Amino acid sequence: MVWTPLHAKIHRTIRSRHLFERNQRLLVAVSGGQDSLCLIKLLLDLQSKWGWYLGIAHCDHRWRSDSEANANHVENLAKTWGISFYLETANKPINSEAAARDWRYQALSAIAQANNYQYIVTGHTASDRAETLLYNLIRGTGADGLQALTWQRPLTTGIGLVRPLLEITRIQTEQFCQEFKLPIWEDSTNQDLQYARNRIRQELLPYLRDNFNPKVESALAQTAELLQAEVEYLEKTAQQLRGAALGVRHEEDSLTVFPLRLNRRVLQKAPLALQRRVMRQVLQQILTDAPSFEHIEKLTALIIAPNRSQTDPFPGGAIAQVEGDWICLK
Numbered sequence: 001m002v003w004t005p006l007h008a009k010i011h012r013t014i015r016s017r018h019l020f021e022r023n024q025r026l027l028v029a030v031s032g033g034q035d036s037l038c039l040i041k042l043l044l045d046l047q048s049k050w051g052w053y054l055g056i057a058h059c060d061h062r063w064r065s066d067s068e069a070n071a072n073h074v075e076n077l078a079k080t081w082g083i084s085f086y087l088e089t090a091n092k093p094i095n096s097e098a099a100a101r102d103w104r105y106q107a108l109s110a111i112a113q114a115n116n117y118q119y120i121v122t123g124h125t126a127s128d129r130a131e132t133l134l135y136n137l138i139r140g141t142g143a144d145g146l147q148a149l150t151w152q153r154p155l156t157t158g159i160g161l162v163r164p165l166l167e168i169t170r171i172q173t174e175q176f177c178q179e180f181k182l183p184i185w186e187d188s189t190n191q192d193l194q195y196a197r198n199r200i201r202q203e204l205l206p207y208l209r210d211n212f213n214p215k216v217e218s219a220l221a222q223t224a225e226l227l228q229a230e231v232e233y234l235e236k237t238a239q240q241l242r243g244a245a246l247g248v249r250h251e252e253d254s255l256t257v258f259p260l261r262l263n264r265r266v267l268q269k270a271p272l273a274l275q276r277r278v279m280r281q282v283l284q285q286i287l288t289d290a291p292s293f294e295h296i297e298k299l300t301a302l303i304i305a306p307n308r309s310q311t312d313p314f315p316g317g318a319i320a321q322v323e324g325d326w327i328c329l330k
Helices: 005-016 034-050 067-081 097-114 126-139 170-179 196-211 216-246 264-268 272-286 293-303
Strands: 025-029 053-060 084-089 119-121 152-156 159-162 260-263 320-323 326-329
Touching: 005 034, 025 034, 025 097, 034 053, 034 067, 034 170, 053 067, 053 097, 067 084, 084 097, 097 119, 097 152, 097 159, 126 170, 126 196, 126 216, 196 216, 216 260, 216 264, 216 272, 260 264, 260 272, 264 293, 264 326, 272 293, 293 320, 293 326
Parallel strands: 025 053, 025 119, 053 084, 119 159
Antiparallel strands: 152 159, 260 326, 320 326
């Protein structure tokens, strides 16, 4: 086996960030593109050092005429490498990026649960992290959206999602595939400029690279990394403040029973950033969709509003009203 600097980097990353332990079962999502081929090759080469059991999963969205051939290509690679292969095919073509992502994670989770895999591993890179930051910034978001692509997170009970390549750019994965002559399957939809992410990848990032910073992807990925740690800290602190405002001692107790009462005197002592986070956490539990900036702001405003002030109804009909020292949601 040829041991490259990229092998050494990923080996160190997995160990230092505690992404996996030895002898665990990893289900690797492989589309056939350069990033996922780079990922599976690296994990295969590191397998002897870690004792992993590796499987390959491929999700066929049925939104391209060559999608079946793409799936067969990945299956043949799995056979060549002697790895278990799992295929999930959509019942009907999925045409939106968000719907495709949701279906893909549901499919991967089902495969992992049925076959006792502890982790689902994807080939997201620093380039994807940069694109996600720009995409969410343009749409309007706080720090949470800017750092949305994290190293690991729980996906479902007993199964974690891990992204080991977040410090590697797409240029590096392409070079790695060329060096090892890995047969990349070119996804034609990646060139379709009707998708905003493709316009960011094909037009915006090259412009920023040429005119502002030749290492813009790494710089943006580093920003996301810094924000991730800050978001984790703020979320934990806000959970503690929410518990105090609700008058509960343990986090599980603040998984709120509706209707609920928040102590304004407790919240008034906190910085605005934490007040907003508390209100977002509360709204996340009572709304079916993610709360908007406007939802959070009108609830936060009640912290210092006159007595009897109230909001107009939130989606679903809940109303918040000031009753003395309390904000009552009912």
